[in-house]
Amino acid sequence: MTLELINTVAGLITVTIVAVAAVAALVQMRHLRAGNQIAALLSVGEKLDSRDFTDAVVTMNSGLEAALADPEFRAYEIAIRRRLPTPAVDKRFIEMHHAVVLVGNTFELLGLLAKNGIVDKTMLVDQYCGLVLGAWKRLREFVAFGRAAGDPNGWEYFEYLAVLSEDWLKAHPTSYPKGVRRFPLQNVWPLE
Structure with a gap:
């Protein structure tokens, strides 16, 4: 194996590692954003309650x-x-x-x-x-x-x-998801 070939392979491996690390960072940022959204909405709920x-x-x-x-x-x-x-x-x-x-x-x-x-x-x-x-x-x-x-x-x-x-x-007149069955509910008390 020639020195040029070794350098080329090493360069390709480096680029691949950097690309994988970048993709992993993007996935992690997406998860962090989702976690922040959840934390923010929970905080909103606590304030309003x-x-x-x-x-x-x-x-x-x-x-x-x-x-x-x-x-x-x-x-x-x-x-x-x-x-x-x-x-x-x-x-x-x-x-x-x-x-x-x-x-x-x-x-x-x-x-x-x-x-x-x-x-x-x-x-x-x-x-x-x-x-x-x-x-x-x-x-x-x-x-x-x-x-x-x-x-x-x-x-x-x-x-x-x-x-x-x-x-x-x-x-969205109702928050219930479309197409999902519902439980039958019946009020047993009179509405006076």
């Missing part, structure tokens, strides 16, 4: 409409949007503001993560479209008021996520 978040949703659902109808609450929100000193208001308005901000900011962050591909949009809206859209419908008057009061870009990523969620629900 947290006591603070669920309490904020209950507060928002039970009183935001009445608060928005009150000029005192609206004056408080205007001051916040315009970065002015806030007027003295009833404690329930401060609690409402904090609840609404917690809910809105949570969905704003999720919208940002979805838009930038940090979490998979499809998986996110498949799991949480109802919750996102419900919160958006509850908050849209608050968002419109806030934008008019001086925050024209307020919660745009939340809005983006709500649009994705609405589109998902229109395209």
